[in-house]
Amino acid sequence: MATFIVRRIIAAFFITLGATFVAYILVANAGDPLAAANQIPNPDQRAQTVTTLTATLHLDVNPIPRYFIWLKGVLGCFVGNCDFGQTIAQQPVGPMLASALSSSLKLITFSTVLAVSIGITIGIVSALRQYSGLDYTVTFLAFLFFALPVFFIGVILKDLLAIRFNTFLQAGAAFSWAFIIIFSLAMGLIGYSLVPGETRRRLAIGSGVFVVFFAALYYASVTHWLTDPSLGIVVIAILSALFGLGITVLTAGLANRKALYTSMTTVAIGVALWYPLQYFFYENMNWLRVLGLLVVAIAVGIGVGYAFGGNDKGLSARTGAFTAVTTSFVIFADRMMRAWKAYTENPAVNGRPIKTQLPATPNIKGDFWIMTTDTLTHLILPTITLMLISLATHSRFSRASMLEVMNQDYIRTARSKGLTERTVIMRHAFRNALIPMATVVAFDIAALIGGAVLTERVFGWKSMGALFSDGLTKTDPNPVMAFFVVGAVIAVLANLLADIAYAALDPRIRLT
Amino acid sequence: MTIHLPSDPHETDVLPVEPRDEMSLEQREVAGLSQGQIVRRRFFRHKGAMISLVLLVFILLLSVSSIGWGPIPGWWKYDYSDIVAPPGGSEATFSFLWIGGSFFHWGDFPFGAPSVGYDNFAQVMRGIQQTLVIVLIMGILSTTIGVVTGALAGYYRGWIDSAIMRFTDLMITLPILLVTAVLGYVLGAHGVIPLALALGFLSWQAMTRLVRAEFLTLREREFVDAARVAGASDRRIIFKHILPNTVGVIAVQATLTISGGILAEAALGFLGFGIQPPDVSLGSLISQYQGAMLTGEPYLFLWPSVFIILIVLALNFIGDGLRDAFDPRQKRIPKAKDLRSSREQSREADLRAEGSASIGEY
Secondary structure: OHHHHHHHHHHHHHHHHHHHHHHHHHHHOOOOOOOOHHHOOOHHHHHHHHHHHHHHOOOOOOHHHHHHHHHHHHHHHHHOOOOOOEOOOOOEHHHHHHHHHHHHHHHHHHHHHHHHHHHHHHHHHHHHOOOOHHHHHHHHHHHHHHHOOHHHHHHHHHHHHHHHHHHHHHOOOOOOHHHHHHHHHHHHHHHHHHOOOOHHHHHHHHHHHHHHHHHHHHHHHHOOHHHOOOOHHHHHHHHHHHHHHHHHHHHOOOOOHHHHHHHHHHHHHHHHHHHHHHHHHHOOOOHHHHHHHHHHHHHHHHHHHHHHOOOOHHHHHHHHHHHHHHHHHHHHHHHHHHOHHHHHHOOOOOOOOOOOOOOOOOOOOOOHHHHHHHHHHHHHHHHHHHHHHHHHHHHHHHHHHHHHHHOOHHHHHHHHOOOOHHHHHHHHHHHHHHOOHHHHHHHHHHHHHHHHHHHHHHOOOOOHHHHHHHHHHOOOHHHHHHHHHHHHHHHHHHHHHHHHHHHHHOOOOOOO | OOOOOOOOHHHHHHOOOOHHHHHHHHHHHHOOOOHHHHHHHHHHHOHHHHHHHHHHHHHHHHHHHHHOEOOEOOOOOOOOOOEOOOOOOEOOOOEEOOEOOOOEEOOOOOOOEOOOOEOHHHHHHHHHHHHHHHHHHHHHHHHHHHHHHHHHHHHHOHHHHHHHHHHHHHHHHOOHHHHHHHHHHHHOOOOHHHHHHHHHHOOOHHHHHHHHHHHHHHOOOHHHHHHHHOOOOHHHHHHHHHHHHHHHHHHHHHHHHHHHHHHHHHHHHHHOOOOOOOOOOHHHHHHHOHHHHOOOOHHHHHHHHHHHHHHHHHHHHHHHHHHHHHOOOOOOOOOHHHHHHHHHHHHHHHHHHHHHHHHHHO
């Protein structure tokens, strides 16, 4: 294993080196960086600009040795002394790259995490309900999303959804009857097709979902909930309990009383701590504290699981930990919602919260909650845009992978041993179906970097994409190379990790 | 993995419901057909793929016949570079199934016209033609490169394999955008053909990997040994013996590559690196009119998008149909009605056989 990893790392290093070399030669031939300087009307100034540019960009050196000058600067990153060269406006690229990278990485990370989790869930559910109406709908939608150009989704989301939603909020956030009925019907239909079993049971659950959504939407519409949302202790308790029940059903089954009690105790602790937590949230919040709280919550969940004891302490502890995460999420979401009204009334936001331009509102001031809301309102549309496309890939691949696994002999063996369907699916099938997804996700991250260039253009972000496409149009070599080097390193790293993960997860893979 | 053949005796014993009928039904379906015929039948039966195929042909005919192509004259009155609309542009006059007025109405500017004065319909048709040129050139190029490199790597293994695969890894990291921008600058070429060539030269990597994987398994099979013993050359083994067995994988991957290439061209056009004005492509049209949603001319933006989506969607469905058609493990689930009639038929046949046997006795 160790030799395999070392060999892959060395190969990855040389591939990155080779790719940057090819790219550098290409960029060097992509246009004359002095073209803009040659247009300066004043001859003295022109001559001076040309000489300085030639000196700072090493244009008097042949591209091949110039590559090594550039490489020396970039390799300085390993000793904490990065030098990505200068732009033709004679600004260092390094700081530009740093700020661009932070907003682009946020976008890519968010959309990858969402796409992977939602996509795999959808794929596995549609595999379990193969040839059902749900399966056909999901398949068709996946094909449709494959066919949608990234920028088309972006423009539609931006010009139709965001602007209308903002106007809708300003108008008091009252839903029309048609929307309420159609939306709840759709949800009820989804509920109906997700549940296994007899038609009567499915109909009951489907209409239950319909009624719940109908009531919730009606309430939200009448109270103008969307303009000043919050959950309140009762809804927090109900939602957390529902999440806890769902997790218990998936991990242990409701028949496992210890796990069920663990989960419910964790929820109770979370709900009891809701009020004191508001004081904790009030001042000096930052992401470190959020993370700390999450760790504490998980520890509490595990502790409760062990405290209940029994034969399968580990399972209870796991259930407790997952429940702790969902409960914390509900409490966090409630606090985020309470910041919503203050955010929309902020003078820099001016009542139109969903943003279609830039990664952050300029000149906005506020506490942690306002700033986080601001980041999220800017992230939401680009994230959905990027996510929808990889969602299609992930759902297709995980569906195929799950179907393949479900036809294996060991699944039949597990069933014939008398294991419950839940155990067969969650323990035997699901875990094995995830193995091939490692490769798919890695490839997808590389594709997302390309998609991010387009998305950022649609939403007017000055990030990695702008570095690249502006650099190309202005024949400015160093920003282009900075984008390329980051993109190549991410792609190669993702592939490397996928290979290693694949080899580590699947013992059938020969390491060569 | 084991492949259960329909004639596998264990299968027949184990299956719970009247397995004999199912088998006979399935066997009767493919009896006496060659592999090619079976594949063709399965493909024609795939509804999504067939609808897509018809749609694709319709779009092709529409785009070529409407504004003409090269020497071929078209039936539409304007060309994509004519400035014909009144200043201020025109609304879309096309209506169908009473959406927009009457049952079917064509009008002067079916897809509207921008204030510059171009006819959007003619421009969209031109964009489709460009897309189809790209489909053709890049499809052929990337498939050829991918198949040849993958076959060589998989068949010879050793250092050839390492060299090709490392080169493939390297090529995966190069963005198409960069290469086309360089090509545009160095060659001064912004037309559709250099673009299609660039796309073709940069999108064969997935094909190489897949074909190599297929060759790695197929080269160990008995029929390859048999061919080698019979004195076949490497070239003959690669192209005559192994390659036909990988056609399924290649066909599926080719359709996916092409649909990816169309989206890549649109993306290039959107960023301004693709086909340059006065010529147009679907991507450059979308880019040009992306603000049209807000200015009350959504038809300018929507029609080119609709055609890209339709073409790519159709290609993906055709790929799916091909995958199903070539998959040897694919088993159609017989409908209950078919099963019943098949059972009745065989019972009748049994009766007749009994009857004739009894006649023979007496």
